[in-house]
Amino acid sequence: GAGVSQSPSNKVTEKGKDVELRCDPISGHTALYWYRQRLGQGLEFLIYFQGNSAPDKSGLPSDRFSAERTGESVSTLTIQRTQQEDSAVYLCASSLPGLGRAFFGQGTRLTVV
Amino acid sequence: QQQVKQSPQSLIVQKGGISIINCAYENTAFDYFPWYQQFPGKGPALLIAIRPDVSEKKEGRFTISFNKSAKQFSLHIMDSQPGDSATYFCAASKRAGNMLTFGGGTRLMVKP
Numbered sequence: 570g571a572g573v574s575q576s577p578s579n580k581v582t583e584k585g586k587d588v589e590l591r592c593d594p595i596s597g598h599t600a601l602y603w604y605r606q607r608l609g610q611g612l613e614f615l616i617y618f619q620g621n622s623a624p625d626k627s628g629l630p631s632d633r634f635s636a637e638r639t640g641e642s643v644s645t646l647t648i649q650r651t652q653q654e655d656s657a658v659y660l661c662a663s664s665l666p667g668l669g670r671a672f673f674g675q676g677t678r679l680t681v682v
Numbered sequence: 683q684q685q686v687k688q689s690p691q692s693l694i695v696q697k698g699g700i701s702i703i704n705c706a707y708e709n710t711a712f713d714y715f716p717w718y719q720q721f722p723g724k725g726p727a728l729l730i731a732i733r734p735d736v737s738e739k740k741e742g743r744f745t746i747s748f749n750k751s752a753k754q755f756s757l758h759i760m761d762s763q764p765g766d767s768a769t770y771f772c773a774a775s776k777r778a779g780n781m782l783t784f785g786g787g788t789r790l791m792v793k794p
Contacts, residue, residue: 604784609789611784612726614782614783614784660725662782671728673727674725
């Protein structure tokens, strides 16, 4: 596709359920990032993938959060046993290596009720 | 640890005025400083970016000023328009990779 694609665009889930969010990066972009944005707040770094290197997971807020990426393609962010404080927009971005110019998807708005 | 500090949190400017948003960073390894613009319900989009080897970069009505010694950079929006009303984020990334660290954001409102 032409841009970063995220799905679903909206997700409402019950507290305690697991959710999986998907990101399709721009073809050829080896770097992929996940950020969390709470309502009216800034972007909180979660995890960063760069090619075949070990991902930088330093931003994951708890062990309920995990992410995977297959090669240089799709990434999934999984949140287990969701809590109300997990409600936020989860943004994915991708970029070419060494340039720092990241292209963002529209985000997935997660609401935990 | 907030490595990029952004101010103000919100800004109201009259149409035609100059909007100024400031950012300060701590890590001297940062060597790429982009600004992102975000409209409600959308993901952030790159607006303009600068590297530390220049002190200023201008693209249309948008200018980044960079002060390496002070570890500060700012975005100036000249002749601000209502369509510029959005949230603006500064960011920084390191030489060794391109993971972006974002500032807290500035919500700009340009009044007609």
